[in-house]
Every structure is written in C-alpha cells, then in structure tokens.
Amino acid sequence: MRVLVATCAVDYSGRLSAHLPLATRVIMVKADGSVLVHSDGGSYKPLNWMSPPCTVRVTPPSVEQAADGVREVWTVSAAKSEDQLVIALHEVLHDVSHDLGVDPGLVKDGVEAHLQKLLAEQVQLLGAGHTLVRREFPTAIGPVDLMVRTPGGASVEAGVPVRHVAVEIKRRATIDAVEQLTRYLELLNRDPLLAPVRGVLAAQSIAPQARTLAVDRGIACLVLDYDAMRGVDDPDSRLF
Amino acid sequence: MRVLVATCAVDYSGRLSAHLPLATRVIMVKADGSVLVHSDGGSYKPLNWMSPPCTVRVTPPSVEQAADGVREVWTVSAAKSEDQLVIALHEVLHDVSHDLGVDPGLVKDGVEAHLQKLLAEQVQLLGAGHTLVRREFPTAIGPVDLMVRTPGGASVEAGVPVRHVAVEIKRRATIDAVEQLTRYLELLNRDPLLAPVRGVLAAQSIAPQARTLAVDRGIACLVLDYDAMRGVDDPDSRLF
C-alpha cells in the first residue's frame, strides 16, 4: 500500500468521461495495483478510481506539462477493458509505503440471510398455525426465500382454500421485489400440487410504491422488526 | 485530512454488526470527521467506515486492552443515528495530516441524462418524421424518459395507426428496464388520447435477456452510439 498526499489533476475515460481539476488530494495505490483518489469530504466513494486488475505506468511530463508544474504522469489502465485513469502529479506533499499483508476479512451479522433464518424460525408471524415447508424453495426461475404451509382452510381464494404461502424477504422492499415475487407466484400457481399460492412480501421497510403495487396484485405486506425477532431466541417459542 | 497506517481491530454496529480482526490497515479521517478503514485490496469501498456527520472521541484503553497492546480507542459516532464505529488502535506505523481545502469537484460526461438530451435532439433515430412531445413526460407512476409523436399512419397496430412512442433510455438496459417500460405502456395505453402507445427501449448496450423479453412484449430495441450521437452537433443534420 502506498499513500500520497499530492496536488493533481485526474482524467477518467471508459464507461463515461470524468475530469478532476487541479487540487490537493489523497492517492492510494493498493498492492493489487488498484488506485483511489480521495478528496477531503464526500462519502466513502473516491472521486476517481481504477479497479483491479490494472497496471500503473509512470512517465515523465511533456515539455508543456512540465511548464504547467506536472512532475509525473501516471497512466492507470484496466487489464480487461479500455478504461483508463490519467493522473497528472504536481507537488507531492507526503508519500508513504507499507506492506499491510492480507486482511483477515470482515465478519458481518444482520444481513438478509439472518432475516430469512429468523422468519423461518418464527413463521407464526405470518399467521397462527403456519408451518415452514422449506427455505430457498427451488423453482425453475430461482429459489423462493420461504415456502410456508397454512393450517387447513386458513383462508379461501376463488373458492379454493389457500394452503401455501410464498414469502419474499428483503431488508428494504422496492417495486423490484414485487416484480420478483409476482414471477414466482405466476410459476408456482401453475403447479396443481401447490396452487393456489398466496404471496407475502416481508421486509424491514417497504417503499410506498412497492406496497401499492403489492396490494394491487393481492400480495400481502409484512413489516419485520429485526431487533424484536432477534430477541425471540427461546427455542420453545418456535414450536407452535 | 489525516491518514494513518496502523494495526487495529474495528467493530461496527448500526444497520448491521461487523467485526474486523487485528491487522494492519489504512485509516483516513476526513475534515468533516468521516472515517474510512481500508485494507490493501478489495475495491474502492472501505472495509468499514462512518459517514458524516459524525464525531470521533479518543479514549485511553482499559487495563485489559492495554495488556493486549491497544494504545488508543477511537469511538466514531453518527450524529443522527445509533451507528457506531469502534477502532482499537495498536501500533501506529505512519500518521500524516494535511489541509486539502475544498475540492473543485468532479465533471462527468456520458451519463444517462446526456443520452436523453441527445436522443431528444435526434428523435429521427426512432424513424423519419418523428417529433418530440416532451422529455420526462409525466405519468401517475413516474416520468417517461421521452414521449414522441409519429408521422401520420407511420405504423398500424390492431388496425389503429400508432401515433405515440414511449422511450425508456438506459446506459445499459437490463430486464428491469423492460419491466419499467411495460408498466408505463400499460398505463399510457389506458389513455384514449394517447393509445395506442408503442414502446422503444434505447440504450448503449442491451442485455440479451432484456432484448428477448422486450421483443416478446412487442417493445422495439434501439442501440445508441454515444460517440456518433455526440458527433452530430450540426443542427442542419437533424432535419431529415
């Protein structure tokens, strides 16, 4: 890892074109050759960058560039595309290098997979008497997050008692989640062993447009309270 | 801006929980107080971070932590949420600070807005005689990128001449874009003043599955050549 603080101008060309005027910035060069250009604000996203695999070629400035104060020109080229980042280095204020070694990696907790596991253990949140058929219920167009069986005659749709519920789980549900669940339901309801299958969209938050579309398509919405669900960790409470 | 190279362990708690074991990393502290923790690989995204507005509080280690080699504990707290980042600093290998000033900012070219503007000026790419009704044509479920009027009797659908074309513009069109345009068309075709409305998916690149679905739904696909469209800046050439 090499970190520089330097005045520089940057040009990116590739999927789009982007230009950074001359200013003082932080440049990080990682061990894999990837480059990040950060300003002193904004977000965690660099102003410009090049993803690995890529290579850095350092060249002296042209006579004209040298007259403008350019000391070095870095050309960062992507290995598998035409993407290119050109950094015109002017004054270098700091320049440190260090071998960091391989990072042991990030351990996460609380993502969608946990929501799915918790709801699978607490299917009664979908209604008393519901039982889990299985998580990641396979279909031809991909797995349904949860397939649940309702108690006998729990509800009736078009004169036929609904016996199965397909659940799509999201941290934040948008209109895309409704489309996804709709595709699953269309397919599942062609299976006479399952049909009619009702749909439930379960999420920590549901966008208003998603809720509107879901209701319009007869899909129920269930807002999940992650903290409350995590609090219910008594194994006895899972069995009803 | 302050940049450190240091061995550290990091814990994040907030929307989820994440833990970073002890290792050597780069820590950036920006002028607005935001913090980024980078490893020597991965992408431009930090392993952990805290977005502004936030505050950093530095405290001495507990006796137990000190025995483990912790020199300082940084507690980074978000101003408007419970999110918290705790950095246990062990050995500090580099520590540099510099005032970068305000960045003049990034200038972008070639994003979807440019494509929309160019196609609005070159609607003849949709067919000779087509004229622009308006960009961002409003509907109840959001604006259609372009609404275009065809020349009289340009084509016939179900015995009725098509007079309007709704255009969805993307840099890269995926199946989502087809779904989006389908929702617009369903709505627009309920309006007797507009119906029948044909759909066109215009993009620099169109995913094979998106093209298949579009064709299946009677939506035309148009691949846009950004460089060529940008080259057409002669007003005379627009009128054919």
Added chain:
DNA sequence: AAGTTCAGATCGTCC
C-alpha cells in the same frame, strides 16, 4: 464465463 442477487450504498432531483 455469464447471469442473479445483495449491500451499512451515496447522490441528485423532484414532489
């Protein structure tokens, strides 16, 4: 290798 899905997204814009 290509497609699908998730992620602590951030950012601008428009209502």
Added chain:
DNA sequence: GGACGATGTGAACTT
C-alpha cells in the same frame, strides 16, 4: 423532507 431513480456500482454465488 421524503421518495425515487442513477451509479464507472463491487462481490459472492449459481448455472
């Protein structure tokens, strides 16, 4: 101020 769409998304996993 909330909602919604775009972004040079990246990374893991499946097919």
